[in-house]
Amino acid sequence: MEYKEKIDKLVKSIKKQGYNNICFWLPAYNVGGGTYYLCKLAQYLVKNTDFNVYYMDYPEGYPSSILADTPEVEILEYNENNIKFPIKDKCIIVTNSTRAIQINKMNPDNKILFWHYETHHNAWKIVFLRGETHKFLQLTEKEHAMTAIDKAAFISLGESGGLEFTNKNYLYVNLPLKTKQAPPNYIEEDALNVCFLSRLAPDKKQSLYYFIKEYAKYKTDKKKKLHIIGDGVSAQEVHEFCEEEDYNSIEFIFTGTIPKEDLDDYLINNTDIVFAVGTSVLEGAALKLPSVILFVDVKEIEEDSAVMLYDSKDHCVALMPEQKEKMALKYTRICDILDKVFKNNNKEIEGQKCYDYYVKNHSNYDHLVCSFLQNLKDTTLTQRKLRKCIRYIPYNLLSIKTYSPFGIPLYTIIKHYGIVKYKLFGITVFKKKTKGKITKYYLFGIKFQTSKSLRGHRFPAAQFADGKRSDGNGK
Numbered sequence: 001m002e003y004k005e006k007i008d009k010l011v012k013s014i015k016k017q018g019y020n021n022i023c024f025w026l027p028a029y030n031v032g033g034g035t036y037y038l039c040k041l042a043q044y045l046v047k048n049t050d051f052n053v054y055y056m057d058y059p060e061g062y063p064s065s066i067l068a069d070t071p072e073v074e075i076l077e078y079n080e081n082n083i084k085f086p087i088k089d090k091c092i093i094v095t096n097s098t099r100a101i102q103i104n105k106m107n108p109d110n111k112i113l114f115w116h117y118e119t120h121h122n123a124w125k126i127v128f129l130r131g132e133t134h135k136f137l138q139l140t141e142k143e144h145a146m147t148a149i150d151k152a153a154f155i156s157l158g159e160s161g162g163l164e165f166t167n168k169n170y171l172y173v174n175l176p177l178k179t180k181q182a183p184p185n186y187i188e189e190d191a192l193n194v195c196f197l198s199r200l201a202p203d204k205k206q207s208l209y210y211f212i213k214e215y216a217k218y219k220t221d222k223k224k225k226l227h228i229i230g231d232g233v234s235a236q237e238v239h240e241f242c243e244e245e246d247y248n249s250i251e252f253i254f255t256g257t258i259p260k261e262d263l264d265d266y267l268i269n270n271t272d273i274v275f276a277v278g279t280s281v282l283e284g285a286a287l288k289l290p291s292v293i294l295f296v297d298v299k300e301i302e303e304d305s306a307v308m309l310y311d312s313k314d315h316c317v318a319l320m321p322e323q324k325e326k327m328a329l330k331y332t333r334i335c336d337i338l339d340k341v342f343k344n345n346n347k348e349i350e351g352q353k354c355y356d357y358y359v360k361n362h363s364n365y366d367h368l369v370c371s372f373l374q375n376l377k378d379t380t381l382t383q384r385k386l387r388k389c390i391r392y393i394p395y396n397l398l399s400i401k402t403y404s405p406f407g408i409p410l411y412t413i414i415k416h417y418g419i420v421k422y423k424l425f426g427i428t429v430f431k432k433k434t435k436g437k438i439t440k441y442y443l444f445g446i447k448f449q450t451s452k453s454l455r456g457h458r459f460p461a462a463q464f465a466d467g468k469r470s471d472g473n474g475k
Contacts, residue, residue, distance in 0.1 A: 003366035010373035011049045017377070018090050019111065023054040025095035025102065027078040028062045033279065034096060034117050037171075039066040041094075044369055046072035054087065078102075083394055083417060085110075092376055093383075097146065097157065098127050100136065100386065101395035108384035113375055114140055115171050116157045117149040119296055119318045120203060124160050129400050132390050137161035139389045145381035147171045151314035155323050169375050172315035174368050175282040177359070182268045182289045184348035191223040192342055195271035197280040200232035207277050207294040209241060210301040214334040216247045220342070224250045227271055231257045273341050273350075275306065277318045285309050285358035290341050290350035295321045305331040308350070310357040317362075392416045 022045060024038045039055070046053045056076045057063040067073045076086060085091075085106035093103065097116040124133040137157065140146035147169040148154040154165040187193040196211060198204045208228070215224060228238070242252045258266050267274065267287055274284030275292045284291035293307040296318050303321055311330040319327055332340075341347050383393070392398045399415040412423040422430040431442040441449040 003364075003370060006370050007048065007366065007373060010370065010377060011051070014092070014373065014377050015051075018109075019092050019376075021052045021054065021087055021089055021091035022376070023056060023076065023087065023091050023093050024063075025056040025093050025099060026063065027056055027058045027102075029058055031062055034115075035063055036066065037117075038094065038115075039063050041369070041372060042067065042073045043070050044365070046070060048369075054091075080394065080396060083397070092379075094376075097140075098122055098124075100390065101127060101398075103383070103386070104394050106383050108382060108387075110383045111376075111379050112145055112381045112383065112386060113379045114146045115148070116146060116153050117171075119152050119156060119320060120298060121156050121160050128390065128395070129398060134161045134163065135389055138163055139385065140381060141165055141167070143379060143381035143385065144169065144375075145379040147375050149173060150316040150318070152316050152319040152323055152327060155326050156320065168314065169371075169378075170315050171372055171375070172368065173279050173282060173317050173362055174365055175279065175286055175358070175362055176365065177363050178264060178286045180264050180268060180287060181355075182287045182351060184351075186272055186342075186347060187270060188223075191225050192220060192338070193225050193227065193270060193272045194338075195227045195229060195267065195274045195276075195284070197229045197267075197274055197276045197283060198278070199230050200228075200235045200238050202234055203296065203298055204232075204277055205234045205238055205241075206299065206301045207296050208238065210303055211275055211294055211306075211334065212242065212247055212250065214304055215338075216249055218335050218338055220338075222342075225253060226250050227253045227255060229255045229258055229263075229266070272347055273338075279317065281309055281317050282358055282362055285351075285354040286363070288348075288351040288355040290337075290347060291354045291358075292337060293317060293319070295319060297321060304335070305333050306337060308332060308337065308354065310353040312357070315361055 024042050026035050026038050028035045042053050042055055045051050052074075053072065054074045054076050055063050055067060056078050058078050064075050067075065080102070083104050085104040088107060090107055090109050092111045092113060094113045094115065095103070097114045100114065103112070125131075127133070128136065137146070138161070141163065144167065146157070146165065148157060148165070149172055150170060151168075158165045194215065196208050198207065212226070215226065218224065239254070242250075255266070263283060264287060267284060267289060271289065273290040273292065274281065275294050276284065277294050277296045281291050281293050291309045293309060293312060293316070295301050295303050295306065297320050301321055307319070307329050311332070313329065316327065316329070324331065341350055387393050397417050400412060402412045403410050410425070414421040414423065418434040420432045421428050429444060431445075433440045433442070437453045439451050439453065440447055
């Protein structure tokens with residue numbers, strides 16, 4: 001069956017479930033790969049299906065700028081004080097795993113699909129203040145409502161919630177096929193031209209550092225060059241690291257960020273092998289350059305190995321050292337990788353193997369869309385079920401204060417959009433619920449008072465039984 005036919009069939013199945021509307025929910029001001037990814041899916045859907053497609057974004061946010069030339073995607077303005085979703089008809093919400101706390105009050109039959117694209121562990125204790133992480137992730141697994149960018153992301157997500165995801169619902173990294181390719185010959189006969197391609201950021205610099213340590217120890221009669229392509233908040237720190245005496249056997253070439261339209265030519269004309277993390281590793285493979293996945297971590301990495309792209313699986317383009325055993329990939333020492341490419345004259349062979357893996361696993365966008373639509377069809381998580389799990393919708397308006405004298409939780413005050421609860425040893429003893437000008441008071445769940453507010457004052461609601469207005473002065 002051709003992809004066009006598969007896509008049409010999946011669209012019909014989803015619409016048969018009663019869902020004609022798809023809303024991507026990832027409001028953002030900053031530039032980010034995840035945001036860009038969802039915007040591209042939104043653009044694909046409006047051009048190739050008859051879904052009504054929406055995107056929830058901040059006023060003048062980054063997604064709005066991407067979608068400016070695609071008016072068919074309707075932008076919904078995100079404001080955390082507007083707690084009701086504007087679309088009344090049934091809709092499927094597509095959002096990042098941690099954005100569960102943003103989701104508004106909406107049609108209880110709306111379906112939700114979460115996407116997890118972080119390799120590192122998230123600070124779930126900050127996301128869910130009442131410790132719902134395990135319960136939430138368990139629900140998403142049960143309802144087929146969680147996708148991930150690769151297996152490593154699923155592993156870190158499961159470890160965060162104390163469970164193991166068994167599904168393989170991937171929304172993986174995709175890079176379109178290129179028209180150019182690297183030559184089989186080496187850039188220089190008397191030099192190794194190696195490339196590190198990535199943002200110079202706290203979550204990527206450790207990958208570069210451990211590679212530099214291994215590259216500096218590598219024995220060769222040739223000059224060792226390292227092209228560092230990228231920029232970021234850690235750039236100055238990276239420069240200082242490279243100036244250390246231990247690494248003076250390497251000639252560092254800092255290019256800064258190279259515009260996307262110029263990147264292919266730079267890689268082809270200046271590098272023989274690419275070491276990277278994430279999408280960047282595919283940039284080299286798509287040009288038939290040997291491409292290597294480095295480990296990633298926010299703390300120092302003590303490793304001497306990496307993964308040839310063709311030795312990866314489950315769409316993995318990044319992994320943490322602690323995931324080595326669970327990922328069960330083939331790990332190759334960096335010195336052996338360099339030997340393989342340079343001493344054994346295998347640049348062309350290794351580049352072709354990386355290219356073949358990339359084509360099969362990361363180049364076909366229609367295949368990716370089929371996986372996405374299958375996930376939309378399969379998720380059974382509704383807003384009604386989510387509310388039973390995390391209870392407070394939208395959760396990001398939740399405020400909790402706990403008083404713990406001598407480390408013992410005594411009482412807690414929970415505030416959530418007009419409701420204030422006072423709990424003693426975990427039991428709600430008093431609740432105040434305000435809606436508009438009316439406030440209701442409860443003691444141990446029993447309502448004992450109702451009041452109405454006028455001009456900043458509160459009066460017992462009984463005073464208004466005759467429907468006449470009062471400002472407290474008998475007028």
